[in-house]
Amino acid sequence: MAKITILIVEDDPDLREALADTLALTDFSYLLAEDGQQAIQLLQSKSIDMVVSDVNMPEVDGYQLLQWVRQHAPQLPVLLMTAYGSVSQAVEAMKQGAVDYLVKPFEPDALLAEIRRVLQGTPKKSCDEPVAEEESSRQLLLLARKVAATDSTVLITGESGTGKEVLAQYIHRHSPRNEQPFVAINCAAIPENMLEATLFGHEKGAFTGAYSSSPGKFELANNGTLLLDEITEMPLSLQAKLLRVLQEREVERVGGRKTIRLDVRIIATTNREMLSYVQRGEFREDLYYRLCVFPLMWQPLRARPNDIVPLAERLLAVHCRKLKHPIVKLSSEAKKTLLQHAWPGNVRELDNAIQRALILQQGNLIRPADLCLAPSHAVGQSPVLQTITEAAMQETMSIESKMPPVSAASKVASATDNPLLRDGESPVAGGLESDIERAIDTGPLGEDLKQREYELIIDALRAEGGRRKETALKLGISPRTLRYKLAKMREQGIDIETMIA
Numbered sequence: 001m002a003k004i005t006i007l008i009v010e011d012d013p014d015l016r017e018a019l020a021d022t023l024a025l026t027d028f029s030y031l032l033a034e035d036g037q038q039a040i041q042l043l044q045s046k047s048i049d050m051v052v053s054d055v056n057m058p059e060v061d062g063y064q065l066l067q068w069v070r071q072h073a074p075q076l077p078v079l080l081m082t083a084y085g086s087v088s089q090a091v092e093a094m095k096q097g098a099v100d101y102l103v104k105p106f107e108p109d110a111l112l113a114e115i116r117r118v119l120q121g122t123p124k125k126s127c128d129e130p131v132a133e134e135e136s137s138r139q140l141l142l143l144a145r146k147v148a149a150t151d152s153t154v155l156i157t158g159e160s161g162t163g164k165e166v167l168a169q170y171i172h173r174h175s176p177r178n179e180q181p182f183v184a185i186n187c188a189a190i191p192e193n194m195l196e197a198t199l200f201g202h203e204k205g206a207f208t209g210a211y212s213s214s215p216g217k218f219e220l221a222n223n224g225t226l227l228l229d230e231i232t233e234m235p236l237s238l239q240a241k242l243l244r245v246l247q248e249r250e251v252e253r254v255g256g257r258k259t260i261r262l263d264v265r266i267i268a269t270t271n272r273e274m275l276s277y278v279q280r281g282e283f284r285e286d287l288y289y290r291l292c293v294f295p296l297m298w299q300p301l302r303a304r305p306n307d308i309v310p311l312a313e314r315l316l317a318v319h320c321r322k323l324k325h326p327i328v329k330l331s332s333e334a335k336k337t338l339l340q341h342a343w344p345g346n347v348r349e350l351d352n353a354i355q356r357a358l359i360l361q362q363g364n365l366i367r368p369a370d371l372c373l374a375p376s377h378a379v380g381q382s383p384v385l386q387t388i389t390e391a392a393m394q395e396t397m398s399i400e401s402k403m404p405p406v407s408a409a410s411k412v413a414s415a416t417d418n419p420l421l422r423d424g425e426s427p428v429a430g431g432l433e434s435d436i437e438r439a440i441d442t443g444p445l446g447e448d449l450k451q452r453e454y455e456l457i458i459d460a461l462r463a464e465g466g467r468r469k470e471t472a473l474k475l476g477i478s479p480r481t482l483r484y485k486l487a488k489m490r491e492q493g494i495d496i497e498t499m500i501a
């Protein structure tokens with residue numbers, strides 16, 4: 001059997017040699033590159049199973065290399081190595097598709113364990129169960145445990161950052177398939193022309209750039225669980241093929257003739273209101289009903305206050321462990337501040353706030369100022385926010401009435417049908433949640449944020465020479481969302497082409 005090849009990309013010659021020495025003592029074979037440019041050349045000519053890359057390198061750095069991989073070989077896992085000060089960027093890189101990051105310095109065994117974990121497709125080792133102190137969250141986990149025991153297809157809905165992937169992993173961990181792979185694919189993050197090959201695999205030469213044959217996510221997940229993240233972002237043409245695979249339980253690689261039998265448990269997630277996608281003809285109805293066998297919904301974080309502080313404490317412990325930092329605590333004022341915030345970006349926003357606070361805090365105690373939370377997002381404290389929360393509640397209630405009833409845990413649904421920038425935690429970095437965006441549509445804050453968002457989009461388009469797919473990838477949104485945003489900008493009289501020029 002061919003050996004698994006790891007590509008090490010590191011500009012520091014001593015560290016590169018040390019990493020090579022580590023891999024030389026294992027069954028893996030390895031290739032070495034001094035920078036991103038050399039790495040791309042090797043990726044174009046050799047068969048490589050995984051990339052382990054430094055972040056800061058001259059010319060083509062780790063992030064640019066990651067972007068190249070996302071476009072040309074999206075199924076290839078990229079593990080980043082980063083210095084302590086660049087951790088927040090590395091976390092951002094994970095959102096862009098890196099499988100994980102290691103903080104330097106690390107033990108050789110930590111690297112090998114991480115490589116094995118990634119290649120086996122197992123989720124991050126964590127004996128930690130999802131935090132669920134709120135009654136509705138507990139009930140949700142109970143339901144998840146029940147469905148985990150079966151092979152039923154599960155559809156998880158909830159706003160961006162509520163914990164849909166965490167719940168999917170929880171189901172897998174508690175299922176009879178837990179010793180088998182858990183494989184996740186984010187349908188919004190893979191370029192449209194690569195999605196089919198990534199899902200179903202391809203044979204060598206099936207298309208330009210198919211340097212070697214490769215199994216798809218379905219094959220990799222065989223006997224285990226496949227998570228189809230952000231399923232509404234899948235193009236209609238591919239939905240038809242997906243439906244066939246789900247019905248017939250077999251797959252053929254792109255450019256291949258062999259039929260491969262499948263035994264895969266499917267979990268799909270979305271932060272959109274799927275039924276309105278179905279009504280608009282953007283999502284196949286038959287596929288919707290095949291996926292929505294057992295729907296589960298995470299409430300937005302603002303609707304489960306009892307989860308907020310325990311989640312913050314868990315995230316704090318995780319990051320302290322990862323950064324080898326002494327234990328840090330939350331002051332009681334900081335806890336109050338957390339409870340007063342509306343968390344439009346949900347648990348992911350909380351995670352970011354905790355990471356920021358960990359960097360800023362002094363004396364191993366987090367105080368309110370360290371959290372850097374915008375006061376305008378404090379629950380019940382600002383008229384702007386009241387509008388936001390009211391609008392969000394109205395939105396979620398109107399959705400609730402349309403979703404099939406599942407449980408008491410699903411009192412507040414959160415998907416929206418308005419495709420907007422994801423990851424609502426920071427308007428500058430990532431965009432806003434749709435409910436919030438609509439709520440602040442008319443206010444001065446809304447105008448400022450919109451202008452800033454338009455500037456970001458134009459800048460990204462300019463940097464990518466007007467190419468839509470690349471721009472969407474750069475902004476961390478789906479091409480569909482970008483199209484929607486551009487249409488909105490045109491409606492407002494913005495001449496996009498002139499601005500790019």
Ligand SMILES: Nc1ncnc2c1ncn2[C@@H]1O[C@H](COP(=O)(O)OP(=O)(O)OP(=O)(O)O)[C@@H](O)[C@H]1O
Pocket residue numbers: 129130131132158159160161162163164165166167229269270271311314347348351422423
């Ligand atoms: N109940 C929970 N317990 C512990 N950590 C959680 C929980 N929910 C979410 N998280 C953490 O919050 C972050 C976001 O979670 P996750 O990726 O599962 O959200 P998501 O709903 O899938 O987001 P998206 O819609 O953007 O894909 C992750 O870092 C995850 O570990």
